Amino acid sequence: MATLELADLARLREITAVLARHGFGHFLRPLGLDAGDAGPAQAAIPWPRRVRDALVELGPTFVKLGQVLSVRPDIVPRALLDELESLQDAVPPAPWVELRAQLEAELGGPLAERFRDFDEAPLASASIAQVHRATLRDGTPVAVKVQRPGIEPRIRSDLHILYALAQLANGRIAIPGLYTPVGIVQEFDAALRQELDFLQEARAAVLFRDHLGGSTLATAPRVYREWSTARVLVLELLVGRRIGALRGAGEPAREALRKLISATYDQVFVHGFFHGDPHPGNVLVLDDGRLGFLDFGLCGRLSGEMQETIVQLFVGLVTQDAEAVALTLARAGATEGRVDLKGFSREVERLMVKYHGATLEELGQRASLVEFVEAAARFRIRLVPEYAVLARTASILDGIARELVPDIDIVAEVRPYAERLIRERLHPERIGLEALRVLQHARAAFKDVPIGMNQVLGDLERGSLRIQAADPEAPALRAEIRHAGLRVALALCAAALSVCGALLVQAAGPAAPALPYALGAAGLLAAGAGGVLMALLLAHLLLASRLRPAAWGRRLLALVRFVRGSGR
Numbered sequence: 001m002a003t004l005e006l007a008d009l010a011r012l013r014e015i016t017a018v019l020a021r022h023g024f025g026h027f028l029r030p031l032g033l034d035a036g037d038a039g040p041a042q043a044a045i046p047w048p049r050r051v052r053d054a055l056v057e058l059g060p061t062f063v064k065l066g067q068v069l070s071v072r073p074d075i076v077p078r079a080l081l082d083e084l085e086s087l088q089d090a091v092p093p094a095p096w097v098e099l100r101a102q103l104e105a106e107l108g109g110p111l112a113e114r115f116r117d118f119d120e121a122p123l124a125s126a127s128i129a130q131v132h133r134a135t136l137r138d139g140t141p142v143a144v145k146v147q148r149p150g151i152e153p154r155i156r157s158d159l160h161i162l163y164a165l166a167q168l169a170n171g172r173i174a175i176p177g178l179y180t181p182v183g184i185v186q187e188f189d190a191a192l193r194q195e196l197d198f199l200q201e202a203r204a205a206v207l208f209r210d211h212l213g214g215s216t217l218a219t220a221p222r223v224y225r226e227w228s229t230a231r232v233l234v235l236e237l238l239v240g241r242r243i244g245a246l247r248g249a250g251e252p253a254r255e256a257l258r259k260l261i262s263a264t265y266d267q268v269f270v271h272g273f274f275h276g277d278p279h280p281g282n283v284l285v286l287d288d289g290r291l292g293f294l295d296f297g298l299c300g301r302l303s304g305e306m307q308e309t310i311v312q313l314f315v316g317l318v319t320q321d322a323e324a325v326a327l328t329l330a331r332a333g334a335t336e337g338r339v340d341l342k343g344f345s346r347e348v349e350r351l352m353v354k355y356h357g358a359t360l361e362e363l364g365q366r367a368s369l370v371e372f373v374e375a376a377a378r379f380r381i382r383l384v385p386e387y388a389v390l391a392r393t394a395s396i397l398d399g400i401a402r403e404l405v406p407d408i409d410i411v412a413e414v415r416p417y418a419e420r421l422i423r424e425r426l427h428p429e430r431i432g433l434e435a436l437r438v439l440q441h442a443r444a445a446f447k448d449v450p451i452g453m454n455q456v457l458g459d460l461e462r463g464s465l466r467i468q469a470a471d472p473e474a475p476a477l478r479a480e481i482r483h484a485g486l487r488v489a490l491a492l493c494a495a496a497l498s499v500c501g502a503l504l505v506q507a508a509g510p511a512a513p514a515l516p517y518a519l520g521a522a523g524l525l526a527a528g529a530g531g532v533l534m535a536l537l538l539a540h541l542l543l544a545s546r547l548r549p550a551a552w553g554r555r556l557l558a559l560v561r562f563v564r565g566s567g568r
Contacts, residue, residue, distance in 0.1 A: 012161050015058060022054040023047070048083040055087065060127030060151060061158035061192070063087055068191045069184075070392070078374060093125040098149045106232045114227060118144070127151075128195060133237065140236075142224065145198065147231040152196060159189055187385065195297045198233040204296040205235070211271045218263040218291040238292040240284035244403055253404040258413075259291055264397060265417050268310060268390065272302040276389045279396050280403070300389045306332075310390070311421055317372075318418035322349035329372070333381040344379045351375065487537055494533035501527030 023045075045053075055066040069076050070084035093099075104110055111118050115134045122130040123143065128151055132144045166182040194200050202223045209220040222236040243260070246253040260283065267274035275282070276298035284292040302310065309332045316325040326345035351371050373391040376383060401408060504523030 011157055012164075015161060018054055018057050022050045022057075024050070024054070046079075048080040051080060052083040052087060059154070059158075060091075061155045061162075063127050064192060064195070065162075065188055068188050091125055091127055093122045093130055094148050096120045099130075099146055102149045103144075103146055103232060106229045107227065129198075134234075136224075136227075143221070143235045143237045145233040145235065147196070147198065155192060155196070159185075159192070162188070191298070197230050198228065199230050201296050202228050202233055204299045207273060208275065208293065208296060208299070211267070211273060212263075215263075215266075216290065217259045217266075218293060219286070220293050220296070238284055238286060238294065240286040240292055242280050243283045243285050243291070243400060244280035246285060247403050249404075254408075255289075256285055256291065257401055257404050257408070260397060260400065261414060261417070263291060264393075268302065269307060269314075269417075269421065272304070272307050274300050274302070274390065274393060276300045276393055277396070278393060278400075280400055283400070298389070300386045300393070302386055302390075306384070306386060310387075314414075315418050315421055317352065318415050320352050322346075322352055325352070325372075329376050329383070330381055332387065333376060333383045339379055339381060344375070344381075347375045347379070348372065490533050490537040494530045494537060497526045497530030497533065501525070501530060 052066065055062040066084045066087045070081060070087065076084065100111065107114055114137065116137055116139065118134040119132050122132050124131045127148070129145050129147050132146065134142050134144045136142055162185045163182070166185045202225065205220055205223050206225075209222065212219055219238075221238050224234040224236075227234040243256055246256050260278075264274065264278075275293050275296065277295065278293065282294045284294065286292045309328060312328045313325055316322075316328065323345050326341060326348045329348075330339050330341060330344065373383060373388055501523040504526060505520055506523075
């Protein structure tokens with residue numbers, strides 16, 4: 001985990017000032033940070049819009065944080081999610097001199113040795129990278145994605161600050177669902193590090209293209225690995241128009257939507273590897289009618305178990321089996337405490353009734369499969385990130401469908417795919433293979449039963465068999481016993497000192513004229529010590545639940561580590 005450094009303090013002041021200016025100063029005060037309050041003009045703006053504006057003002061790292069959170073409906077409330085969807089990190093391009101120097105350093109030589117020509121004006125410019133059109137020496141047109149010079153140190157500093165703020169916020173600011181502030185920053189850190197490494201994006205693009213193979217539905221750009229590095233990515237230049245340009249085009253729009261649904265089905269249910277951000281800017285309609293997918297910085301991977309869960313959910317949604325959907329989501333997620341399955345099932349059924357038989361136009365602007373993930377979060381069911389990203393992907397596709405063919409019944413459109421999944425899973429050959437696998441697992445389990453029984457019987461015979469029961473309330477009970485012991489000790493010490501002090505004061509009289517002052521002083525000190533202990537006892541009785549000495553100890557240790565880290 002990153003540690004806040006002394007050089008980060010100026011940036012921390014800047015961040016607190018921006019957050020306070022946009023009306024979030026009250027969140028900073030419990031963390032020991034105060035930079036004032038927003039004016040009445042800012043207070044009149046809806047809070048989701050103010051969050052978005054603050055992220056934009058704070059720069060690349062925070063814009064990227066907003067974009068990462070925009071695909072996590074299990075963490076972000078819907079009102080804020082709608083604002084984060086519109087976050088665009090288009091920024092002025094980096095100076096060509098600096099960019100050229102970075103390109104030549106990464107490629108190990110002058111541009112002229114690698115490219116016949118290189119367009120200095122970017123096709124697109126974002127906070128982390130920008131894309132330029134170029135031509136290889138053999139005449140092949142390519143798109144070159146270049147990381148902006150100097151972006152990594154700035155992001156590293158911002159991550160230090162985010163970790164420090166998250167540690168301060170733990171236990172002080174409530175986060176929806178089962179996530180902690182530090183957990184959210186850790187996920188963001190992992191996503192950002194992956195996006196900064198273009199070689200990971202290159203591997204994802206290659207895998208995506210290999211899965212598509214010779215598909216007539218879709219393709220992905222070829223990656224020129226010999227010219228690609230961690231900061232430079234050279235890709236085939238796909239030429240086409242954005243899928244959103246087919247709006248109102250009638251049958252061509254419907255055909256493009258069918259190809260998009262079919263390609264998504266193959267990604268999720270066949271290959272278990274899907275594009276996590278298929279917004280209209282990342283999907284082209286090529287001249288040959290295929291779809292071209294771009295930008296593989298965010299992709300999702302599904303294990304066999306995850307795919308099986310998705311199949312059960314998909315079939316349950318299409319066949320309107322609310323109980324099966326609720327149980328599948330509950331089993332697939334992590335929970336704390338008891339889940340109200342009946343209530344959750346009723347909520348799922350309400351959402352399914354809303355979707356069944358309705359066109360996208362009738363559903364309204366807020367309808368999407370994200371609602372099911374939000375419902376799970378309300379019932380304290382935390383899904384693994386892949387499920388949340390997949391739900392967000394479905395929501396993006398929902399938006400594309402709404403734009404292309406608003407009168408389409410999306411449930412009816414995907415029903416054939418659900419029927420196909422059911423047929424595949426009820427195929428005799430598949431059932432036979434699954435039965436054989438279950439029998440193999442059962443055989444292995446039964447084979448271990450005699451050994452396990454012999455072990456138990458041997459432990460029982462030797463008297464070494466121990467049975468333990470875990471009580472969830474035991475830690476609280478132990479803490480209460482410690483507190484009670486401390487209070488009894490304080491009470492006894494206070495009483496003993498008070499009585500001793502009174503006796504000494506009484507003894508410092510005519511009966512012992514040689515030591516009047518010494519005995520009197522000792523008695524007063526003893527009585528005073530008894531009073532102090534009595535005051536501590538009262539404070540412990542009244543404030544033990546608020547003082548939390550262990551928490552203060554952790555903060556003191558964090559402060560010591562910070563000072564030591566700053567000294568280095």
